[in-house]
Amino acid sequence: MISQPLKPYVIGLDLGGTNSVFGIVDSRGDIKATTAIKTQGYLTVEEYVDAAFEALQIIIDQVGGIDKIKAMGIGAPNANYYKGTIEYAPNIVWAHEGIVPLAELFKKRLGVPVAITNDANAAAIGEMTYGVARGMKNFIMLTLGTGVGSGIVINGQLVYGCDGFAGELGHVIMRRENGRSCGCGRTGCLEAYCSATGVARTARELLATTNTPSSLRELEPEKITSLDVSIAAGQGDELAKKVYDFTGEMLGEACADFAAFSSPEAFIFFGGLTKAGDLIMNPIKKSYDEHVLNIFKGKAQFLVSGLDGSSAAVLGASAIGWDIQDDVNA
Amino acid sequence: MISQPLKPYVIGLDLGGTNSVFGIVDSRGDIKATTAIKTQGYLTVEEYVDAAFEALQIIIDQVGGIDKIKAMGIGAPNANYYKGTIEYAPNIVWAHEGIVPLAELFKKRLGVPVAITNDANAAAIGEMTYGVARGMKNFIMLTLGTGVGSGIVINGQLVYGCDGFAGELGHVIMRRENGRSCGCGRTGCLEAYCSATGVARTARELLATTNTPSSLRELEPEKITSLDVSIAAGQGDELAKKVYDFTGEMLGEACADFAAFSSPEAFIFFGGLTKAGDLIMNPIKKSYDEHVLNIFKGKAQFLVSGLDGSSAAVLGASAIGWDIQDDVNA
Incomplete structure (x- = not known):
């Protein structure tokens, strides 16, 4: 008979600008229970943690109580793993003006170890724990969403x-001259080209500077989104495909x-852009093969995240929980 | 009374294109004995190792015999740490056509663990063991010589x-359009601008495209070396300083x-270029501050290697010896 581990679950928190989604997860990445609160409905971090604790109580009870929980992992913007803090997060009312010790606050309320890191790091650990990077020691996760994270x-x-x-890595410089302006205040960053907004901007630029026929010409240029580009590309739109070629070429470089x-x-x-499948992955691989130093040719795989899209962020966050458990109780 | 460690020394081998320099080094980085052989005087790696063993015998005896030696570390071009090999090293007659298991061969002859890595990695471990990186967990070593290594x-x-x-890192792309050709077969690599040959080429370009007065104009352009640039800069030459400004700007980026x-x-x-001191280091720091992402500003130090130039390569190689000892006998 295989004995059940004493603490078989971790809590994952995907702390986004709008919603905070909690999941209780086992070591295989099965989500046993979930709950959520609004991220922005609180003036102070203490009020936020109070509301989170109240919501968590219910699902913690569902899995057998806090004694079944090993740790908690949080994926959040502007998170600092070393300090357990969120620092000057522009889009969170209770964290935009200072340094918030979120890990410590949750640790005090729950009585379990708590670690925090940014979304892309959480995704990487999630991939290593439950996804396509299981068993890998050296890989790079790139999240292609509103921004480009890694x-x-x-x-x-x-x-x-x-x-x-x-x-x-969203902020390495890809164009040192005449680069697009980036949200970070500099110009030419990878993110300015390969994020969702970057993709929409590339579409607008190609619409303005080429005669390539496209269904996107029926839309108001300023309102074109990366989703429009994705839909058009899926329908075989030539210009939309060129947008992915350009984006993939730069990602490969x-x-x-x-x-x-x-x-x-x-x-x-990982992220919305990967939904385009081969339309984006093939140009990435082709460009990489063309540009990479000879000794590295053919060595790296190019993979799409193996985590279920809707719960990937919670799974990623929860994986940090397993990780800290190793550090703290080893 | 503090007891003497049983095996207080490691052997370091700096395997260069011309000379192979051996040193027996203690844990403080003091070189107790040295010897050398010609790298190229042998047709096969076995002959090379025989000659090396013969030369080593003498200095090993000087420090009390092989029982005093913990391990051997080798810094060599085209070295693979995982496999213990030198692979297709274009400038070494006995290693340019295949994969040579150098670590294994030395291990068999000496009876101690042997590790091998490239010169820049050896320099980094040397710096961490005996130099300015003692106690550091996260740093990047850049060697500015004939090439740019890291x-x-x-x-x-x-x-x-x-x-x-x-x-x-000498082969990240700094100019994606109209970049200089690089020895790796691609264009625009950092090494094509910031190596010794890159610096000389920058001088030739500035001589040809500007009217800046310079003592370098008295030399035949094709024969100008980075040493000439260094000497001119030391004498206050305006154009030579501009060469360092350009080089430093790119290194900072x-x-x-x-x-x-x-x-x-x-x-x-580390390397010849650092002899220019502030003339190169100040432009690097200035450019870095201008270009780095806000959250990293002011966090990194910019240091020049703390290892004695003439013996730095041997010290670096020897440091790998301490490192493998930890892996093998821990």
């Missing part, structure tokens, strides 16, 4: 750097530079 | 990647991208 794993460990903020850094066995892509 | 340390470990070849990857606490520079 989580880097080297020697089986997430790279946090000296300050907890390493892995900002960027990955070639990343290979020179850490020579990963895989690049794993 | 050794990356993350979480206190050297980054080897999935194949042993990670850390080729590159380091800003590297920060987005691993957020190191320091960038450490």
Whole structure:
């Protein structure tokens, strides 16, 4: 008879700008119970944690009480793993003006170890724990959403750097001259081209500067979104395909530079853009092969996240919980 | 009374294109004995190892025999740490056509653990063991010589990647259009601008495209070397200073991208170019501050190697010996 582990679950919290989604997860990545609260309905972090605790109580009871919980992992914007804080998060009312010790507050309320990191790092650990990176020691996760995020794993460990903020690959410079302006205040960043807004902007630029026929010409240019591009591409739209070719070409070039850094066995892509499938993945692979240094050719796999889209963020966050458990109780 | 460790020394081998220099080193980085053989005087790796063994016998006896030796570390071009091999090294007659198991061969002859890695990785471990990176867990070593090499340390470990070849930062692309051709067969690599040959080429370009007065105009353009540029800059030559400004500007931009990857606490520079001191280091720091993502500003130190130039390569190689000892006998 195989004995049940004493604490078979971790709590994952996907803390987004609108919703905070909680899940209780087992070691296989099965979500046993979920709940959610609004992220923004509270003036202070204490009120937020109070509301979260109240909502969590119910699902914790569902799985047998807090004694069944090993730890909690949080994926959040502007999170610092070393300090357990959210720092100056512009889109969260109770965290936009300072440094909020969120891990410590949850730890006090729940009585279990709590770790926090940014969404892309959470996705990387989620992939390593439950997804396509199981067994991998060296890979790079790229999240293609509103922004371009990254989580880097080297020697089986997430790279946090000296300050907890390493892995900002959306902000390597891809165009040193006449680069697009980026939300970070600089120009030419990967994110300015390969995020959802970057993709929409590329579409607008191609509409304005080429005569390629496209169903996107029927839309108001300023209102075109990456979703419109995706739908058009799915219908065989020539211009939309060129948008993906351009985006994939740049991602491939960027990955070639990343290979020179850490020579990963895989690049794993996550987020809305990956829904385009081969339309985006093939240009990435082609561009990578063309641009990467000879010694790295053919070594890296290009994969799409293996985590279920709707629950991927909660799973990623929960995976940090297993990780901290190892650090704290080993 | 503090007892003497049983095996207080490691052997370091700096395997260069011309000379192979051996040193027996203690844990403080003091070189107790040295010897050398010609790298190229042998047709096969077996002959090379025989000659090396013969030369080593003498200095091993000087320090009390092989029982005093913990391990051997080798710094060599085209070295693969995981496999213990030198692979297709174009400038070594006995290794340019295949894969040579150098670590295994030395291990058999000496009876001690042997590890091998490339020069820049050896320099990074040397810096961490005896130099300015003592106590650091996250830093990037950049070696500015004939080429631009790098050794990356993350979480206190050297980054080897999935194949042993990670850390080729000389080959990130700095100019995606109209870039200089690089020895790797591509264009626009950092190395094409910031190596010794890159610096000389920058000088030739500035001589041809500007009217800046310069003592370098008295030389035949094709014969100008980075040493000429260094001497001229030391004498206050305006054009030579502009060469360093350009080189430093690009190195600073590159380091800003590297920060987005691993957020190191320091960038450490090694090699001929660092002899220019502030003339090169100040432009690097200025450019880095201008280009780095806001959250990383002011966090990284910019340091010049703390290892004695003439013996740095041997010290670096020897440091790998301490490292493998930890892996093998822990």
